[in-house]
Amino acid sequence: MAYSYRCKDYPGMEACPASFTAETEAELWKHIEIHGSTAHQEEPEKWSPEDRQQIKNLIRET
Template sequence: METCPAAFTAETEAELWKHIELHGATAHQEEPDKWSPEDRQQIKNLIRES
């Protein structure tokens, strides 16, 4: 996965993942349903609670 400066805020982790997946599909022409568990873990490692 490439470095991306996008940032999202959501009430729940499920909602946050919807934003992340939509962004991946629209901004990066990726297919989130084909992301590997390692890709998802890499993204999850970037998530910070505020």
Template sequence: MAYSYRCKDYPGMEACPASFTAESEAELWKHIELHGSVAHQEEPDKWSSEDRQQIKSLIRES
């Protein structure tokens, strides 16, 4: 099974072309957090539980 996430699916990030696919959801979260930090100058450790739930709702299993 693989897990994927497209940044443009998150509200307000429609212009971002980044997408990630990983073998596990834990690995995918590492990619998402690194991307948020590097590309969007965010601090993932300060993301609210609502932000994390929104991201989780956009993760797809295949």
């Protein structure tokens, strides 16, 4: 089993083509956080619990 996330599924990020797939959900979160930081100039450590839950809701088992 693997886990995947598409940035464009997050509200307001529809133009972003990034997508990630990883063997574990923990590894996937690392990719999502690095992407948020480098591509969107966000600070993942400041993401609210609600933001993190919204991302979690978009993660798919593949």
